[in-house]
Amino acid sequence: MTFQVPPPPPPGFHTAPRVPWAELDPAVRSSVQEAVGEVGDTATVWAGFSCDFAAALDTAAGSFFVKGVRCENPSVAQQLVEAAVAPYVTALSPRLVRHIRESRWDVLVFEWVDAVHADLSPGSRDLPCVADALRLLGALAPPGDDVPLAPVADRWSEYLDAAALAMLDGRSLLHTDLNPHNLLSGGGRAYVVDWATAARGPAWVDVAHAALRLMEQGHTAADADAWARQVPCWREVRTAELDALVTAQVRAWSALAAPDDARRCSAPLVALGSATRDR
Template identity: 40%
Template sequence: MRMHWDDLPPATRHAVVAHTGPLYATNSSDKGLNSELAAILDTRAGAVFVKGLRRDHPRVWTQEREAAINPYVLPLAPRLLWTVKDDDWHLLGFEQLVGRPADYSLHSNDLPLVAEAIIKIACIRAPADVELKQIAERLADYVDHPDDAALLQGDTVLHTDWTPDNVLIVDNVARVVDWAWPTRGAAWIDAAYWVIWLVSAGHPPADAELWAAKNPAWSTAPPRALDVFATAQQRLWAGIAADAPDVAWKRQLADAAQQWLDYRRA
């Protein structure tokens, strides 16, 4: 259930104000759907985006992971300004980006900007001091053989969630938000994740792959590895859509994943 600023315990709010100074206004945000709290705080130093989970939430570890990876994915990601962690809540305060979600539709002027962001991320080596799952671990339930999963392994930082809401166009630059699931894997994989979102937005799979190929790392992916990844995504999204048959965007992503897999099989 989405919480609001005033729902936080007084002690937690006071701990935030110790970082921000007086608050002039607070507004709940419709972004950060995986967070129990998402709000924009109007402070003396400017707007701050705060997101958080209660300490007993099963995914509270994603807060720790997002904080740990932040220094390595700047300036693409918004800068983490502070962390509040008390007995009840774990909150992260970020610089508030003023932008709009990327447009993935055919002929959109945003597509080269998103491609450039993916290229930059593909150049970030996974830091040794941040615990990151291998993409092969995350997709293990959707591949047939361990040797197949090994084709996805690598030492690059991956974002893995290329919903347009996570890519904000700010001053004609694509900035990437919501790093709750950073992962370690092959440098071509974020581009492959993007393929499914492009197909969902109306791109034929062949054209979507051409956009993915803007990332130089795409050429390092063996065809078998792309087939394994496409199969895993089809199985993943089919399961997600089956669990939520009334959610249109999940059905659209499942259909896009199927289209891409059919294309690769052909």
């Protein structure tokens, strides 16, 4: 076995039930093995929320991460986005080896990387690596118009007027879901994985979302802002632009949750916006 066995999910962790490798449709297993070679040891990977199947596979050619969803699963659309983006993010992410559509399954086969979920807590040695990854993400050449990526501003179109939406317009490739499950650390660097919700927009939006994840792990808003300033696009973000994101998110939470819950969910972003204005 050449990979570190992924840990089981923690108590109370909610994820989609996972089909073990041995119970996967034989035609799907055959297609995967055509791509990677005969599979030996396997281990189910529990991180993530939407996959019907996710596993680490060991072969004579090396180790691979394979995930898939049944074709009736709405997440198929997200896997198509991830496959389309994969060629543009090889500097940040494990290489996509094969995209398989077989027996009503949609399956992505990636190279395996020896890494663990990044630690975003104060004082973590992973923080500089994650900042490096964000700098690299902001510098990536975006996919061409042939790759169907929606503008991130579209997600907030019902909450903002045209002038505010224009503040969230941009051509950079965005990940949009930089939670600790999608940030891996290993070998002195960070990886960004799971591009299922990729979009186009201003690069600083991803930095804002990463800074919020730091706050979830115990950083103050001022500390998160100071960390984010390592990334050039964050140093250049204008107050009006950040205000547009804050307004959109606050209004979105207010539409989805009870008033107290909406205020609680919105509070970190409001605090980050204030820290950025007060720097």
